[in-house]
Amino acid sequence: MKVYFRVGMIGAFLFLVYLIIFMTGRWREEKPLQKRVTNQEAMSRKLDRIQESLNKLANLLEKPEKKSSPEELSPNENQKEPKKAPPKLYPNSELFVKWGDGLTEEEQKEAEALFKIYGYNAFLSNQIALDRELPDMRDPRCLKKKYPRVLPSVSVVLIYVNEALSVIKRAVRSVITNTPERLLREIILVDDHSTYNDLGKPVEDYIDEIHKERPGLIKRVWHTSPMGLSQARITGWEHAAGDVVAILDAHIEATRGWAEPLLAQIKADRTVVVSPVFEKLHFDDLHVERHMSFAQGFDWALWCMYEFFKPNWSDVDESQPQK
Numbered sequence: 001m002k003v004y005f006r007v008g009m010i011g012a013f014l015f016l017v018y019l020i021i022f023m024t025g026r027w028r029e030e031k032p033l034q035k036r037v038t039n040q041e042a043m044s045r046k047l048d049r050i051q052e053s054l055n056k057l058a059n060l061l062e063k064p065e066k067k068s069s070p071e072e073l074s075p076n077e078n079q080k081e082p083k084k085a086p087p088k089l090y091p092n093s094e095l096f097v098k099w100g101d102g103l104t105e106e107e108q109k110e111a112e113a114l115f116k117i118y119g120y121n122a123f124l125s126n127q128i129a130l131d132r133e134l135p136d137m138r139d140p141r142c143l144k145k146k147y148p149r150v151l152p153s154v155s156v157v158l159i160y161v162n163e164a165l166s167v168i169k170r171a172v173r174s175v176i177t178n179t180p181e182r183l184l185r186e187i188i189l190v191d192d193h194s195t196y197n198d199l200g201k202p203v204e205d206y207i208d209e210i211h212k213e214r215p216g217l218i219k220r221v222w223h224t225s226p227m228g229l230s231q232a233r234i235t236g237w238e239h240a241a242g243d244v245v246a247i248l249d250a251h252i253e254a255t256r257g258w259a260e261p262l263l264a265q266i267k268a269d270r271t272v273v274v275s276p277v278f279e280k281l282h283f284d285d286l287h288v289e290r291h292m293s294f295a296q297g298f299d300w301a302l303w304c305m306y307e308f309f310k311p312n313w314s315d316v317d318e319s320q321p322q323k
Contacts, residue, residue: 095121099285114164120251120283122164128286130166130173134255137279137290142257151263152243153185157236159229160250161192165199167251169206174254176214183259184217185242189250191222192232252278253288 089108090096095115100108111123136143156175160168168189175187189207191199207218221235233247244266246259255278262274280291294306 095284097284099124118164118167120164120167121286122166124286125164125166125170128166128170130170131177132170134174134253134279134288136256137288138255138257142261145261147260147264148267151183151260151267154179154183154244154246154259154263155186155188155236155240155242156184157188157190157233157240157245157247158250159190159192159232159236159247160194160199161226161232162194162196162199163250165202165206168199168203171248171250171252171254172206172210172218174252176210176217178254178256179259181214183263186216186240187218188236188239189218189220190232190236190239191220192228193223193226246276251281253281255279 085102086105086108088096088100089105090112093112093115095112096108099121100111103111107123111121114122156179158168158171158175172187172189176184189203191203203220207220210218219239221239223232223235227235236247237245244263246262248254258276258278262276265272265274275296277291277293280289281287282289293309295309297305297307299305
């Protein structure tokens with residue numbers, strides 16, 4: 001825009017010079033000779049001044065255009081109003097205590113609705129990669145352990161009812177990724193009569209997708225009526241073909257090296273019942289935290305109990321198995 005303005009000014013200036021010269025010629029024809037000479041000298045001086053002005057103007061055009069500094073910009077150019085964060089629609093919801101800044105109102109509504117259904121952040125789970133890499137939080141001494149290459153095969157049973165589809169998919173993927181192929185005999189999905197539509201054909205489609213990679217790896221068993229957690233576990237055990245059966249909830253994420261220590265203990269003594277310790281997944285932002293190791297048991301009312309191990313275990317070597 002500034003260049004066009006300068007060109008226009010030069011054109012107007014040259015047009016003005018032309019008019020002056022033209023009028024001077026007319027004026028010369030009408031004046032006597034003596035006055036004509038005097039006026040020619042005056043006109044010559046004027047033309048010299050015009051030439052000097054044109055030279056200055058040309059020099060200005062050749063100089064690079066100076067950019068305005070932020071301080072020189074007008075308030076409208078320099079200052080933009082900060083974008084207002086959407087208001088929090090559910091300030092009292094546990095889901096939004098540490099998570100959810102920047103979500104639109106529609107996203108907040110969807111996240112809260114899913115939270116009321118599942119009890120955890122299914123909205124975020126649907127956006128996280130199924131094969132996300134979790135940090136290795138094992139004791140450094142665990143990383144130095146060596147296990148026999150020849151170990152029993154394992155059938156992994158995942159129990160669920162009305163679980164979020166993305167959570168089930170991520171559990172399956174984590175087991176496949178973090179279990180040596182030579183050890184993983186199969187994954188058995190036991191559905192204790194889920195009623196959500198996305199746990200029907202979408203699950204079958206995901207199984208078909210996995211079978212392109214690992215044919216026949218996954219079995220799916222669906223109860224025609226709710227039978228409860230214990231019976232669902234028994235169902236998985238009944239359908240298992242591996243040497244060892246690992247029965248897990250479907251909202252876990254298996255971590256690197258979870259299977260080898262268990263299988264090594266069972267190989268050494270097939271009468272033992274062992275349990276892994278998976279890292280804690282927070283319900284709101286799904287970040288991973290190291291889970292404390294506890295002994296598990298039941299009280300007389302059959303409520304699950306968690307007991308600390310003996311002090312000599314934690315004081316000596318936490319990488320050792322304990323009972």
